Each structure stands twice: as C-alpha cells, then as structure tokens.
Amino acid sequence: xxxxxxxxxxxxxxxxxxxxxxxxxxxxxxxxxxxxxxxxxxxxxxxxxxxxxxxxxxxxxxxxxxxxxxxxxxxxxxxxxxxxxxxxxxxxxxxxxxxxxxxxxxxxxxxxxxxxxxxxxxxxxxxxxxxxxxxxxxxxxxxxxxxxxxxxxxxxxxxxxxxxxxxxxxxxxxxxxxxxxxxxxxxxxxxxxxxxxxxxxxxxxxxxxxxxxxxxxxxxxxxxxxxxxxxxxxxxxxxxxxxxxxxxxxxxxxxxxxxxxxxxxxxxxxx
Amino acid sequence: xxxxxxxxxxxxxxxxxxxxxxxxxxxxxxxxxxxxxxxxxxxxxxxxxxxxxxxxxxxxxxxxxxxxxxxxxxxxxxxxxxxxxxxxxxxxxxxxxxxxxxxxxxxxxxxxxxxxxxxxxxxxxxxxxxxxxxxxxxxxxxxxxxxxxxxxxxxxxxxxxxxxxxxxxxxxxxxxxxxxxxxxxxxxxxxxxxxxxxxxxxxxxxxxxxxxxxxxxxxxxxxxxxxxxxxxxxxxxxxxxxxxxxxxxxxxxxxxxxxxxxxxxxxxxxx
Numbered sequence: 001x002x003x004x005x006x007x008x009x010x011x012x013x014x015x016x017x018x019x020x021x022x023x024x025x026x027x028x029x030x031x032x033x034x035x036x037x038x039x040x041x042x043x044x045x046x047x048x049x050x051x052x053x054x055x056x057x058x059x060x061x062x063x064x065x066x067x068x069x070x071x072x073x074x075x076x077x078x079x080x081x082x083x084x085x086x087x088x089x090x091x092x093x094x095x096x097x098x099x100x101x102x103x104x105x106x107x108x109x110x111x112x113x114x115x116x117x118x119x120x121x122x123x124x125x126x127x128x129x130x131x132x133x134x135x136x137x138x139x140x141x142x143x144x145x146x147x148x149x150x151x152x153x154x155x156x157x158x159x160x161x162x163x164x165x166x167x168x169x170x171x172x173x174x175x176x177x178x179x180x181x182x183x184x185x186x187x188x189x190x191x192x193x194x195x196x197x198x199x200x201x202x203x204x205x206x207x208x209x210x211x212x213x214x215x216x217x218x219x220x221x222x223x224x225x226x227x228x229x230x231x232x233x234x235x236x237x238x239x240x241x242x243x244x245x246x247x248x249x250x251x252x253x254x255x256x257x258x259x260x261x262x263x264x265x266x267x268x269x270x271x
Numbered sequence: 272x273x274x275x276x277x278x279x280x281x282x283x284x285x286x287x288x289x290x291x292x293x294x295x296x297x298x299x300x301x302x303x304x305x306x307x308x309x310x311x312x313x314x315x316x317x318x319x320x321x322x323x324x325x326x327x328x329x330x331x332x333x334x335x336x337x338x339x340x341x342x343x344x345x346x347x348x349x350x351x352x353x354x355x356x357x358x359x360x361x362x363x364x365x366x367x368x369x370x371x372x373x374x375x376x377x378x379x380x381x382x383x384x385x386x387x388x389x390x391x392x393x394x395x396x397x398x399x400x401x402x403x404x405x406x407x408x409x410x411x412x413x414x415x416x417x418x419x420x421x422x423x424x425x426x427x428x429x430x431x432x433x434x435x436x437x438x439x440x441x442x443x444x445x446x447x448x449x450x451x452x453x454x455x456x457x458x459x460x461x462x463x464x465x466x467x468x469x470x471x472x473x474x475x476x477x478x479x480x481x482x483x484x485x486x487x488x489x490x491x492x493x494x495x496x497x498x499x500x501x502x503x504x505x506x507x508x509x510x511x512x513x514x515x516x517x518x519x520x521x522x523x524x525x526x527x528x529x530x531x532x533x534x535x536x537x538x539x540x541x542x
Contacts, residue, residue, distance in 0.1 A: 108495040114453070143414040145451035146476045146493040156453050180416035182385070182427050205417045209480040222417040224379040 004266050005030035005058040007199065007244035008037060011255040016041045018255065020053045026259040030056040030240040032199075033091060035084060047091050058240035059136065059172075059197045060084065060093040066120040067101035067113040067150060074120070077101075081124050088133040094239065095136040095196040096128065097172055102147040113150045118160060121169065129168035136196035137161055138172035141180075143211060154178055154187040161194050170196030173232055174244070176203050176215050179223045188231040195237045199244050200225055200270050208248070215246045218265040225270045241270065275537050276301035276329040278470070278515035279308060282526040287312045289526065291324045297530040301327040301511040304362060306355060318362050329511035330407065330468045331355065331364040337391040338372035338384040338421060345391070348372075352395050359404040365510065366407040366467040367399065368443055373418040384421045389431060392440065400439035407467035408432055409443035412451075414482060425449055425458040432465050441467030444503055445515070447474050447486050450494045459502040466508045470515045471496055471541050479519070486517040489536040496541045512541065 006028055008019045016037045023031050031050060038046040038060075050057055063084040068074045088096045100117045103110065121135065128135050139157045140149035151157055157171040171194050178184040180203075188195070202221030207214040218225060229241070243262050250258055277299055279290045287308045294302050302321060309317045309331075321328055334355040339345045359367040371388045374381065392406065399406050410428045411420035422428055428442040442465050449455040451474075459466070473492030478485040489496060500512070514533050521529055 103493055108493055110450075110495065141414070142412065142451040143478065143482075146474065152451050152453070179381075180413040180423050182423070203417065207414065207478075207482055211414075211478055211482070222374055222379055224381065 001027060001263065001267075002029040003239075003241050004028050004263065005032050005056075005240040005242040006259065006262070007032035007059075007061070007242045008034055009061070010243055010245045010250065010262070011258055012251050014255045016046055017049060020049050020055060022255050022259055023055055024053050025256065026263060028055070028259070030058045030242075032058045032061065032242045032244065033093065034061045035087060038087065038091065043087055043090050050091065056240065057091050057093040058242050059095050059097050060088040060091060062097045062099050063135065064099040064149075065101040066117045067104055069104055069107070069116070074116070078120060078123060081120075082127055085124070085128045085131055085133050089131040093133065095134040095170060097136050097138050097197060099138055099140065100149050100151045102145065102150060110150060117150065118163070121160065121164065125164045125168040129165065134170045134196045135168065136170050136172045138174060139177055141177045153181055153183070154191065155183055158187060158191055158194060166193055170194045172197045172199060173228065174199040174201065175223050175225060175228050176201040179203055179228075185227060185231045188228070188235050192235050195232060195235055195239075197239065197242060198232045198237055199242045200228075200266075201243065201245055213246050213248055215244070217245060217247070217250060217261060218243070218269045229270055241266070272298060272534065272538075273300040274510075274512050275299050275534065276303050276327075276511040276513040277530065277533070278303035278330075278332070278513045279305055280332070281514055281516045281521065281533070282529055283522050285526045287317055288320060291320050291326060293526050293530055294326055295324050296527065297534060299326070299530075301329040301513075303329045303332065303513045303515065304364065305332045306358060309358065309362065314358055314361050321362070327511065328362050328364040329513050330366050330368050331359040331362060333368045333370050334406065335370040335420075336372040337388045338375055340375055340378070340387070345387070349391060349394060352391075353398055356395070356399045356402055356404050360402040364404065366405040366441060368407050368409055368468060370409055370411065371420050371422045373416065373421060381421060388421065389434070392431065392435065396435045396439040400436065405438065405467045406440045407443045408440065409445060410448055412448045424452055424454070425462065426454055429458060429462055429465060437464055441465045443468045443470060444499065445470040445472065446494050446496060446499050447472040450474055450499075456498060456502045459499070459506050463506050466503060466506055467510070468513060469503045469508055469510065470513045471499075471537075472514065472516055484517050484519055486515070488516060488518070488521060488532060489514070489540045500541055512537070
C-alpha cells in the first residue's frame with residue numbers, strides 16, 4: 001500500500017488540499033499532481049502542502065504538445081515545457097509526464113510531427129536532467145494518435161528515449177494505453193531503468209462518447225493487471241504505482257469512497 | 272480506375288444487384304462482397320450476377336471470430352468458417368477477410384485468446400488452400416481489441432501468417448486500422464506477397480459515439496494514403512484497391528454520389 005499513489009485527476013472534484021488529506025486518511029504514500037490545480041494553490045504552497053503531509057510526489061502531469069510547425073507556437077511550447085520542468089523540480093516530482101501532441105490542425109504528416117517531437121526533446125532533455133527531473137514519454141492508445149499523441153507504443157517510446165541519457169528521458173507504462181499490445185510485456189523488459197512511471201487503469205467497452213473518459217477503475221474493464229505489474233517489477237522499477245482514471249462516474253462518487261475502492265482493487269488485482 | 276473496388280458495405284443501403292449495377296455504371300473493375308447480402312441473393316445467383324457484369328470479386332467479408340473457449344462454440348465457429356471459405360470459392364473471391372474475434376465475455380486472458388486463434392487457423396488454412404481461397408488476417412485498430420479482434424498490428428498479423436504457406440494465409444492492409452503505426456510502412460515491405468487485400472478508408476476525429484462508424488471517405492480524416500499505396504505496390508501487390516467505409520453519413524447518401532466521390536478521392540489522394 002506504501003507504493004500506491006493517487007493521481008489527482010482520479011478525484012477531479014477534490015482540491016489539492018482535499019486530495020492530500022484524502023491520501024493521508026487512506027494511508028497512501030504518494031500523490032500524482034497536475035499543473036493546473038498546483039497553479040491554483042500556488043507552486044510553493046502546493047509543495048509545502050504535500051511535504052507537510054509526508055507524501056511523495058509520484059509524477060507531475062503534464063508536459064508535451066510538441067508537434068507545432070509554426071515557429072512562434074513551437075517556441076511557446078518549449079517555454080511552457082521548461083516551466084513545467086521547473087515546477088516538477090520545485091515539487092520534488094521525479095518525472096514530468098509527456099503527452100507529446102497530435103497532428104497539427106489540417107496536417108497529415110505523421111513522420112514530420114514525430115520528427116518535431118524528437119527535435120524538441122533534444123532541447124528539453126538536458127534542461128530537465130540538470131534539474132533532477134526525468135521526462136517521462138507516455139505512449140498513448142493509438143486511438144489518440146491524431147489529436148493527442150503521435151507516440152503510440154512502448155517500443156516507439158523506447159526507441160526515442162534511448163537517444164538520451166536514462167536520467168533525462170524515461171517512459172510511462174500505463175495499462176490503459178498498452179494493454180492490447182502483443183509486444184508490451186517484452187518491451188517492459190527492454191525498458192529496464194527507463195520506466196519512470198507505472199500507471200494502472202482499466203479499459204472499458206463500449207467506449208463512452210468522449211473516448212477520453214474510457215479510463216475505468218481496475219476490475220471494471222478488460223485489463224489483466226498482474227502480468228504488467230510483474231513485468232514492471234522484474235524490470236527493476238522501484239517507484240510508485242499510480243491510479244489515474246478519467247471517468248464521469250468515478251468523478252461523481254465521493255472521494256473517500258473512490259480511494260477505498262481503489263485500495264481494494266489494487267490489492268485484489270494489481271499487486 | 273480498373274483496380275478500384277467497391278466494398279459493398281460502403282453502399283450498405285444498396286442490394287447486391289444494385290451495387291453490381293452501380294459498379295458497372297461507375298466503370299469499376301471489382302467489388303468486395305459480404306456474406307449476408309450474398310446469402311440474401313443466394314450464393315449461385317450472386318456469383319452469376321457479378322460474373323455476368325464482368326466484375327471481379329476482390330474479397331469476401333468475413334470469417335473469423337475464433338476466440339471462443341467453449342468446445343461447442345468453437346466447433347460452430349470452425350464450421351461457419353468452412354462455409355465461408357466454400358462461399359468465397361464459389362464466388363471466385365481470392366481471399367476471405369478474417370476478423371479474428373475479441374475476448375470472450377468476462378475473459379481477460381488475451382494470450383489465451385490469441386493462442387486459440389492460431390490453433391483454429393491451423394485447422395482452417397489447409398481447407399482454404401485446397402479451395403484456392405486465401406485467409407486474409409486483418410489487424411484491426413487496437414481500440415477494437417476487447418470486442419472485435421485480438422489481432423492489432425501488421426507485425427503481429429505477419430508473425431501469425433508466416434506460420435503457414437503464403438497461398439493459404441495472407442494479411443489485409445487497411446489504412447484505417449494501421450495509419451497510426453510507426454512500423455506499418457516497414458511491415459508492408461516485409462509482407463511482400465502476403466498482402467491479400469488492400470483497403471483504403473480514412474480515420475475520423477472525433478470518433479462517433481459508435482466507434483465502428485469512424486471509417487470515413489478518403490480526404491475527410493487524418494490519413495496520408497500515398498505512402499501506404501506506394502509501399503503496398505512496392506511490395507508487389509497486384510490486386511484490387513478496395514474502399515470500405517462504415518459511416519452513417521455516407522450510408523444516407525445516394526449510392527451513385529458515393530461512388531462519384533470515391534472515384535475522385537481515389538485519383539486525388541490514393542494512387
């Protein structure tokens with residue numbers, strides 16, 4: 001239970017202070033933060049809140065969106081990512097989760113978009129490394145390739161990460177995004193110490209009308225979690241195990257209930 | 272234009288006879304058939320209709336659904352696939368498109384489901400080969416892994432197909448399912464004469480509430496078709512190029528209009 005982390009998006013209706021209190025009440029060791037609620041609280045106040053509660057920060061969501069072609073938009077994206085890295089450092093987050101971005105509006109040039117992400121990582125990786133923050137490349141489910149992330153598989157994420165020192169660029173293993181991939185388990189073994197974050201979440205069918213909200217509580221969908229956990233641990237991962245759901249029904253449930261279910265399912269299905 | 276084929280699902284509102292007439296009016300050389308409308312017309316009558324019109328049959332949809340665990344359900348699936356192979360042979364279809372099936376209800380054993388598909392292919396492949404029909408394994412977009420097909424990438428399809436003689440088992444290259452895959456173009460080169468069918472279709476966002484209906488007319492979505500066509504032709508594919516859309520708006524459009532748009536987009540974007 002000490003490694004279980006609440007990604008604060010799972011209890012979206014809670015403020016940061018409420019989420020921190022909820023984690024403490026539930027006996028969790030860690031919390032995954034998002035930039036927007038941290039900004040609402042104020043960066044220094046947020047860092048103090050979490051530290052005073054004795055919680056670790058498992059990750060900060062999110063940087064990325066690095067596919068813009070237009071020089072001004074690209075410069076703004078790089079500047080925003082540097083700010084996100086600074087925030088991760090101030091919060092003591094070991095990694096910044098990177099959702100790399102989809103195709104620019106109207107573009108069909110997928111290889112071009114991918115090349116621009118790699119190019120931007122070349123600028124951001126040393127900046128992150130110098131501040132003790134790892135960029136955690138998150139392969140997203142292929143259904144988000146057009147509008148969210150042109151990075152879709154763990155193999156592809158590792159091909160990119162391995163161009164940089166392991167201390168600068170790692171990967172996220174998220175069961176929702178990877179569960180279908182026949183290569184996932186093998187690529188987790190390849191990843192070794194590149195695994196910067198392990199996130200658990202179930203894949204629901206039918207997908208809801210907003211496909212971003214198909215991220216369900218463990219046990220509600222199709223994912224067999226234990227092979228993923230075993231592979232991640234066998235690869236040497238010693239970090240936290242984060243539960244990140246985007247789910248209208250979960251968001252309508254009182255936070256303490258969500259955490260109680262999450263703990264139960266974690267013990268039953270994940271570890 | 273001689274290689275352009277109408278998959279009859281694109282004009283779902285047309286009967287088989289209407290679709291055949293529409294193809295002839297539009298100057299197409301080929302049609303892709305589905306079992307249900309063929310059965311409505313009668314197998315022999317359908318074969319005669321198409322042959323009398325001077326059209327080739329580019330493919331028959333579909334066999335598959337081979338993941339059942341229960342022996343009775345499994346035997347029925349095998350028997351149904353043998354009937355589908357017989358139908359493809361009677362229609363002169365060079366291949367039977369195989370949608371392999373998703374997880375059985377309540378099961379989370381993805382490796383088990385995949386193993387059962389492979390096992391079933393071992394029974395069906397020689398039967399198909401003896402009748403001059405190729406089983407065309409179709410990797411489906413990963414968003415359908417749970418409920419439609421535990422076969423998700425071209426690499427995985429080729430890993431399976433290569434266990435059998437090339438005359439017995441090939442693969443389908445469908446741009447809707449594969450466009451996101453950073454390995455797709457490379458795997459098409461690997462596929463060579465394993466390519467049994469090439470289907471073009473665009474990927475729309477936002478996905479409609481029924482994600483099966485996100486298959487759009489070329490030019491309406493995110494797919495860059497030419498690199499796929501070039502790779503398929505460079506791999507040595509000499510068969511037809513089939514347009515298969517599942518799309519409520521297209522289905523509400525008069526068939527002759529759909530074919531006119533399809534021809535125009537084919538010339539502008541595909542070849």
